[in-house]
Structure formats: structure tokens, C-alpha cells
Amino acid sequence: MTEPHDPSPAETSQPALMPELARAREAARTAKEQSQDRRAKAAARPPVEPATEDPVARVLVDVPLAHLDRPFDYLVPEKMSAGAVPGARVKVRFAGQDVDGFVLERAVESAHRGRLAPLRRVVSPEPVLPPAVAALSAAVAARYAGTRSDVLRLAVPPRHATVEKQASEEAPRAEVDVASAEKAWSAYTGGPAFVRHLAEGGRPRGVWSATPGEDWPHLLAQAAAATYAGGRGVLLCVPDHRDVERLDRALGSVLGRGHHVVLTADLGPAARYRSFLAVSRGAVRVVVGTRAAAFAPVHDLGLVALWDDGDDLHAEPRAPYPHTREVLLQRAHAEAAAAVVGGFARTVEGEYLLRTGWAHEISAPREVVREHAPLSTITGATDTDLARDPLARTTRLPRAVFDAIRSGLQRGPVLVQTPRHGYAATLACDRCRTPARCATCAGPLRVTSRQRPPTCSWCGREDPAWTCAECGGRGLRAPVRGDQRTAEELGRAFPSVTVRTSSGDRVLATVPDEPSLVVATPGAEPVPADGYSCVVLLDTWLMLARTDLRTTEEALRRWMNAAAMTRAAGRDGHVVIVGDSSEPVLQALLRWDPGGFARRELEDRQSAHLPPASRLATLTGSDEAVTSALDTVTLPPGAEVLGPAPVEQTGPAAASEVAQVRVVLRVPRAHGAELSRALVELQGVRDAKKNEPVRVQVDPVALG
DNA sequence: ATGACCAATTGA
DNA sequence: CAATTGGTCATG
Numbered sequence: 001m002t003e004p005h006d007p008s009p010a011e012t013s014q015p016a017l018m019p020e021l022a023r024a025r026e027a028a029r030t031a032k033e034q035s036q037d038r039r040a041k042a043a044a045r046p047p048v049e050p051a052t053e054d055p056v057a058r059v060l061v062d063v064p065l066a067h068l069d070r071p072f073d074y075l076v077p078e079k080m081s082a083g084a085v086p087g088a089r090v091k092v093r094f095a096g097q098d099v100d101g102f103v104l105e106r107a108v109e110s111a112h113r114g115r116l117a118p119l120r121r122v123v124s125p126e127p128v129l130p131p132a133v134a135a136l137s138a139a140v141a142a143r144y145a146g147t148r149s150d151v152l153r154l155a156v157p158p159r160h161a162t163v164e165k166q167a168s169e170e171a172p173r174a175e176v177d178v179a180s181a182e183k184a185w186s187a188y189t190g191g192p193a194f195v196r197h198l199a200e201g202g203r204p205r206g207v208w209s210a211t212p213g214e215d216w217p218h219l220l221a222q223a224a225a226a227t228y229a230g231g232r233g234v235l236l237c238v239p240d241h242r243d244v245e246r247l248d249r250a251l252g253s254v255l256g257r258g259h260h261v262v263l264t265a266d267l268g269p270a271a272r273y274r275s276f277l278a279v280s281r282g283a284v285r286v287v288v289g290t291r292a293a294a295f296a297p298v299h300d301l302g303l304v305a306l307w308d309d310g311d312d313l314h315a316e317p318r319a320p321y322p323h324t325r326e327v328l329l330q331r332a333h334a335e336a337a338a339a340v341v342g343g344f345a346r347t348v349e350g351e352y353l354l355r356t357g358w359a360h361e362i363s364a365p366r367e368v369v370r371e372h373a374p375l376s377t378i379t380g381a382t383d384t385d386l387a388r389d390p391l392a393r394t395t396r397l398p399r400a401v402f403d404a405i406r407s408g409l410q411r412g413p414v415l416v417q418t419p420r421h422g423y424a425a426t427l428a429c430d431r432c433r434t435p436a437r438c439a440t441c442a443g444p445l446r447v448t449s450r451q452r453p454p455t456c457s458w459c460g461r462e463d464p465a466w467t468c469a470e471c472g473g474r475g476l477r478a479p480v481r482g483d484q485r486t487a488e489e490l491g492r493a494f495p496s497v498t499v500r501t502s503s504g505d506r507v508l509a510t511v512p513d514e515p516s517l518v519v520a521t522p523g524a525e526p527v528p529a530d531g532y533s534c535v536v537l538l539d540t541w542l543m544l545a546r547t548d549l550r551t552t553e554e555a556l557r558r559w560m561n562a563a564a565m566t567r568a569a570g571r572d573g574h575v576v577i578v579g580d581s582s583e584p585v586l587q588a589l590l591r592w593d594p595g596g597f598a599r600r601e602l603e604d605r606q607s608a609h610l611p612p613a614s615r616l617a618t619l620t621g622s623d624e625a626v627t628s629a630l631d632t633v634t635l636p637p638g639a640e641v642l643g644p645a646p647v648e649q650t651g652p653a654a655a656s657e658v659a660q661v662r663v664v665l666r667v668p669r670a671h672g673a674e675l676s677r678a679l680v681e682l683q684g685v686r687d688a689k690k691n692e693p694v695r696v697q698v699d700p701v702a703l704g
Numbered sequence: 705a706t707g708a709c710c711a712a713t714t715g716a
Numbered sequence: 717c718a719a720t721t722g723g724t725c726a727t728g
Contacts, residue, residue, distance in 0.1 A: 056728095059728085061727090061728095065705070068727075071728095072727080074728060093728090094728080095726080096705095096707065097705075097706075097727095110728075112728050114728065116728055688725080689724085
């Protein structure tokens with residue numbers, strides 16, 4: 001979506017696609033029928049007096065069908081003229097039903113040949129869908145081959161009438177010290193210039209690699225303040241609620257009270273709508289939130305900021321599955337705003353923005369990074385290593401890890417990151433840790449019951465006589481110990497120390513600056529008051545055992561996010577990585593080189609024709625549905641069709657549902673827009689024919 | 705989705 | 717030949 005977006009022709013209501021046909025049909029009806037029709041209508045409803053000014057409203061109706069995803073014209077009764085402003089919610093009669101809709105614009109006349117139905121009701125004159133967001137929704141729908149009504153469900157929160165009656169509290173006058181904002185960014189090459197540019201009303205775009213230990217909420221708040229000082233609005237999106245709270249506090253301390261609002265889905269309907277209205281009314285122009293905030297109608301948008309863009313929480317799980325990064329970059333483009341995409345790690349998409357020159361790099365010189373980085377070491381931990389280490393046999397921890405934890409506990413809190421329980425439920429060789437695969441189809445082996453031998457989760461064959469293809473080993477192990485088990489073991493190894501766990505739905509926000517052990521799953525690490533003295537990354541090989549498109553990138557991101565909480569080497573901060581030191585990704589972690597890793601990863605992806613160099617889309621549905629969709633669709637030149645292949649069923653509903661298959665469509669990135677267009681057309685045709693639905697996903701975030 | 709319309713198909 | 721079913725088209 002970074003390519004220039006042409007204003008969609010679908011935006012304006014067009015004459016009926018086949019006017020001749022429409023006229024012929026009209027003529028075919030007898031004059032008698034028509035006059036009866038009119039008389040019946042006139043009798044049923046008193047004639048509406050059209051508005052004297054702009055009596056036509058172009059309305060986007062809320063129907064889920066792809067071929068109805070275009071504006072329809074309605075007559076505005078004079079009585080509703082004042083309320084039916086662009087962006088207002090209305091009720092209209094559509095195909096014999098009362099449906100919800102948004103007024104996109106008012107017009108003097110309609111290109112529609114027939115009689116216009118009047119608006120039924122103005123639900124509320126509050127302009128909740130301003131033109132910029134309407135255009136954004138159209139662009140996102142087009143990009144993800146979805147419908148605008150689906151996107152609008154994500155973009156406009158449900159109305160709350162009580163809240164709407166209340167006035168929004170206006171932000172006070174801003175007093176911002178731009179010099180201190182520049183100073184906050186002085187560790188980064190080009191940082192102060194970037195901030196100055198923001199304050200001066202410019203639109204710089206940067207991909208920011210934060211140094212380890214960076215107080216990133218403070219820096220984002222300073223960038224926001226600089227933009228705000230120049231009289232413009234700011235939109236900041238972060239992965240989860242804890243990050244929102246941190247950034248909320250940072251904005252409060254930099255901007256003062258009342259200058260920003262928090263906008264997340266978990267605020268609840270009333271508070272969410274209150275925040276939304278404060279923004280849409282222009283009372284407040286700095287917004288921080290999760291992916292639900294990406295569409296917030298910020299006035300005079302000057303900066304969009306995204307933290308940790310690799311976090312899959314930025315991927316919307318509801319159709320059409322837009323990614324916050326793409327939504328924000330589209331906004332930066334369309335609304336001429338600056339953009340910053342930041343993180344400790346760098347995504348290949350971030351690297352691609354640099355490669356194409358769309359954004360420039362904001363990172364610290366090598367010596368600054370070194371100054372902030374902890375001391376990092378890698379220690380091996382295969383069972384053969386452990387067997388040679390008597391201490392490891394009793395504590396199940398390699399000696400180096402045990403020593404590092406003991407030493408770290410002298411100086412402060414110690415974090416142990418362990419892969420999530422069930423993160424990879426597959427089995428692995430207990431000697432070399434190679435994931436165990438089915439001899440017949442190479443699917444992953446799992447243990448489904450204590451009584452049964454290991455079973456392939458793809459083809460279902462049992463494999464009682466498995467041997468490792470790598471080392472010939474015959475022993476299998478369930479690779480995940482889980483955070484609870486790890487915590488118990490550490491408690492026994494360090495009996496006098498407090499052990500806390502943070503994972504799943506029991507996530508700790510912070511941890512005090514005193515000796516204690518914290519066992520956390522990736523992404524759930526509590527923020528230490530003054531840095532961890534030591535961070536241990538357990539079972540790194542396990543995170544790399546997945547077969548997803550982003551396995552390596554995602555693993556490095558999680559490790560860097562944990563390692564970034566460690567004190568600098570100068571303050572005896574130590575990261576111990578348990579894994580294979582020959583792994584290039586662990587070397588990148590050791591050297592703290594997110595850029596180098598992203599460059600290599602992007603090259604690999606380009607040569608393998610994977611995103612972001614290529615654009616992928618998946619079609620999922622029953623075998624028949626997917627096959628017929630493939631017959632119908634007109635793909636752009638050079639498109640590849642991979643599959644169909646059966647989809648691994650997951651979740652509780654899996655057993656009851658019909659078997660699903662999936663095809664992957666792939667085109668060079670330059671043809672991405674054409675692919676999306678083709679898929680929109682496909683969905684339109686299929687919906688119109690009432691075909692069995694096929695799920696279309698453009699740029700799926702995970703592809704196993 | 706819902707409904708209207710037309711043509712082809714089925715049943716007596 | 718009427719009743720039924722299925723495909724196509726339109727929705728303002």
C-alpha cells in the first residue's frame with residue numbers, strides 16, 4: 001500500500017453499468033404496472049419534501065456482499081438535511097430491508113436513472129466517518145481484497161448515545177520544548193534532524209532501531225510532542241495494553257495532562273466511544289492505542305508511529321485482516337504525514353521500506369549500541385552437553401546458566417524467558433533436538449495420548465519405530481517444559497529466592513529492582529524498574545523449530561525484546577543464550593545487529609519469492625469452493641498458484657467442520673494491486689451467485 | 705441477504 | 717399444461 005493510491009473510481013456513484021439494459025427493463029414493465037406502483041407508494045407514505053440544498057446523499061450501506069460495496073444515492077428529506085452530513089450514520093431502505101449506512105457525501109444530483117428512495121432516518125448527525133477515513137477504508141479494503149463495510153466495522157466504534165450527548169473535553173494549549181525533544185533523540189544518527197523536521201511540519205519517514213535498554217515510550221512521546229508543537233496531530237500504535245500504559249504515562253509526563261487520549265478496544269463501549277469522539281471532534285489530537293486505534297480520525301495528522309511492528313498483535317484477526325503497519329503507512333501517504341516504525345528488532349517489511357527509499361534509517365552508531373548492550377554469551381544445551389555436566393543433571397540447567405543466574409541475583413532481578421507451553425507441541429530427537437517428522441509425509445509428530453505411539457499430525461499415521469534422520473537417535477522428547485515447570489525447577493535450584501511467573505493471562509507489568517527470579521514467556525516479560533541484571537533465553541532451538549514463514553525473524557524479535565531489558569555490560573548486565581552458537585540468528589542477537597539480520601532475511605525472501613518482495617494471498621474453503629474460485633478468477637500475468645493443499649485443522653470446531661483446503665497465490669510485488677483487484681472481483685461474482693464462501697487473505701501474517 | 709423474474713424441468 | 721426449481725439480475 002506504499003505505492004501511490006489512485007482515488008478509487010468506485011468512490012463516485014457511476015451510471016448503471018448497463019444503462020441500456022436498465023432502460024429496456026423499465027420499458028418492459030407496462031405503464032399500468034408503473035402507475036399502480038407509484039400510486040401504492042404515494043398512498044403508503046406522504047410525499048417527501050427534498051432538501052433545498054444538496055438533496056442527494058451518497059450512502060455506503062452496511063451489507064456484507066462484495067458486489068454491493070459501492071455508494072448508493074438516496075434522497076435527503078428537507079427535515080433531515082441538517083443532520084445528514086458527510087460521515088453521519090443513517091438508516092436506509094435497501095433491497096426491501098432497513099439497513100445501516102454512512103453518508104459519504106452530499107450532492108446536487110444523482111447519476112442514478114430511477115427514483116431515489118428517501119433516507120429513513122438520520123441515526124446521529126455526529127460525523128463519525130470523515131472523508132479521510134472513508135478514503136482510508138476504501139484503500140484498505142482494496143489492498144486486502146475485502147469490503148468497506150468490513151473495514152468500517154474496525155474503523156468506527158459502535159455508537160454510545162449517552163456518551164454522544166456529552167461534550168468532549170478540549171485539550172489545553174500546548175507548551176512543548178522542541179529542544180529537549182531533539183536532545184532525547186541525540187543518540188541516533190539523524191535523530192535530532194528527524195525531530196526538528198517533525199516540529200517544522202515536515203513529513204520525514206524513518207525506520208528506527210532502538211538501542212538495547214532504550215526508554216522507547218519516552219522517545220516516542222518526544223517525537224509526538226515535537227509534531228504537536230508544530231500544530232499537528234499524532235497517532236501512535238503499540239502491540240498491547242501494557243505498552244499503551246507505558247506510552248500513556250510517557251505522553252502524560254512530556255505533554256502534560258489532557259493533551260492525549262487512549263483508544264483501545266478493551267476500554268469498553270462507553271469509554272472507547274468517548275475517546276473516539278474526543279478525537280473525531282478535534283478536541284484532542286494525540287492518540288495512543290492498539291491496532292483498534294489505527295483508523296482514529298485524528299485531525300491534521302502529522303505523524304503516525306508504530307512500535308514493534310513485527311508483533312503479530314498488529315495483525316487484525318477479523319476480515320479483511322489488515323495489518324496496522326499497512327494501515328498507518330497508507331495514512332502517512334494519503335494524509336501527507338510523517339511516519340516512524342520502531343522496534344528493537346527490525347522486520348523485513350521495515351527493511352524493505354529502507355531498501356525502496358520510502359523511509360530512512362534511524363539507528364545509533366556501533367559504539368553507542370555497544371555501550372548500551374549487555375554482555376551476551378551462548379551456551380550449548382543438548383542432552384549430550386547436559387550429560388557431561390553433573391550440576392545440569394540435577395537442576396536441568398547448564399552450568400553457565402546456573403552461574404549467571406546466581407551471579408545476577410546478587411545485583412538485581414533475573415529474567416528467564418522460556419517458550420510458551422504448547423508453543424511447539426511437536427516432538428524432537430532427544431539427542432540433537434531435530435524436530436521429529438513423519439517418515440511418510442514429513443508432517444510433525446505429536447503425542448496425543450500416553451497409550452499411543454507418536455502420531456503424524458498431518459496424515460495420522462502412527463510411528464512406533466521412529467529414528468532421527470539427523471543423528472540416528474531413537475529417543476523422543478516433548479520439547480516444552482513450560483513456564484510453571486521451569487519456575488518449580490528454578491525454585492528448587494535457588495531455594496531462598498522469590499520466583500515469579502508471567503505468562504498467558506497472568507502477565508506481570510513490572511518487577512521491582514531487587515533480587516528475584518522472573519520466569520516469563522515471550523512477550524509477557526515484566527518491565528524491570530532498573531533493568532534485569534541477567535536475562536536467560538532458554539531453549540532457543542525450540543523457537544526455531546517452527547515451519548512458519550517468519551520463524552527466524554519472530555524468534556529474534558522476541559529475544560531482542562527480552563534482551564533489551566537487560567542492563568548494559570558496563571553495569572554487569574548479562575544475557576545468556578541457551579542454544580547452538582553456529583546459528584546465524586543467534587550471532588545476530590549476540591552482535592545486536594537487527595539491521596544486518598533484516599538485510600539477509602530480505603535477500604533470502606527475495607530469492608525465494610516470498611513477501612515482501614512478492615505479494616501472497618490465500619484462498620481457503622472446501623475443495624469444491626476453492627477449485628471453482630480458481631476457475632473463475634482472472635489472475636495477473638506471472639501469477640503462481642500453489643496448491644490446493646489440505647489445511648491442518650486446529651481448534652475445538654475442527655472435527656465437526658468439513659475439510660478445508662488452501663491455495664496460495666503469488667505474484668511479483670509490482671502486480672500486488674492487480675491481484676487484490678482480481679480477488680475483489682472474484683468475491684463480487686461469488687457473492688452475487690450465492691456461491692459457498694471462500695476466505696480470501698492477502699498477505700497472511702502466518703503461513704505454516 | 706432478499707426478492708423478482710424468466711426459463712427449463714418435472715409431474716399428472 | 718401447471719407447478720416447481722434453478723439461474724440471473726437488481727437492490728438507489
